[in-house]
Amino acid sequence: MCGSDLFLQRGGFVGAPMPIVPGHEAAGTIDELGAGVTDLKVGDQAALYYIEAPSDSRFARLGRANIGPDVRRMGVDVDGAFAEYVVRPARTVIVPPETVDPVVLAVLTDAVATPYHALVRIAKLQAGETLVVLGVGGVGSNAVQIGSLLGARVIAVGRSARKLELASQLGADVVLVNGPDIEDAIRLATDGEGPDVVIQCAGSGVLDELAIRIAGWLGRIVLVGTSTESFQAQASSFVWRELTLMGSRGFLQEDIREVLDLYVAGKLATDHLTQNLRPLHEANEALEDLALGRVLRTVLLP
């Protein structure tokens, strides 16, 4: 269960057919194969990539199968994985390099792959750069650990002391409580220059504006938190500082594979994502927990 499921519930995915079975962040075991599938076998563990795109789309040819007018998203455009069984194209199935706890496998496919895509492929975060993470939730907490893994100096900004404590455990060098003085605090923590990269993980127009205001010279701002709220910015901000504003949409199969390799190598923490388990029929309660900020993630067990 992910923030995008709340976004779906609130009508954020305009044009999505309703009713739809949600669930785009999932793992399981292969129960049956379609005719002609030879590279998978029954009983294999499977992480699911939620997007299918025509292989001849020009975006897929560019290596960006997550983008384009013809992508079909499991749990948004077609029925998803809040279910005992789900039918998926074989090419969207990823068999992990070794057996992984299925609960962990599920959260690696999105909660970790999303900030990985945003920081590695979109923002191209480099070792030695300063990264500000706005919002320490299901995605932001993992932006902290991936930023740290990439060798960046990580400043986490959040509202709750408990989540900032988690950010520290996951490798944040500085944690700051979001309050009226947050811009000054970030400036102070970056020697007055502002960060090289800001990743905005909370769905909030106010934080989108903050992200643009705090970015340093040549700063890259990457928006991950899906918000439908408008925000304002001045062209002069972008011109004087030569800022780049980027959106990051989900992730690629390659991101899941690379995240899996990092996990198997012991480089990723997942305990913070797998503490809340519920049976599938408590999906509504799990959505409410997420809406109220009580949990970073709940994993539903069919």
Ligand SMILES: [Zn+2]
């Ligand atoms: Zn998601």
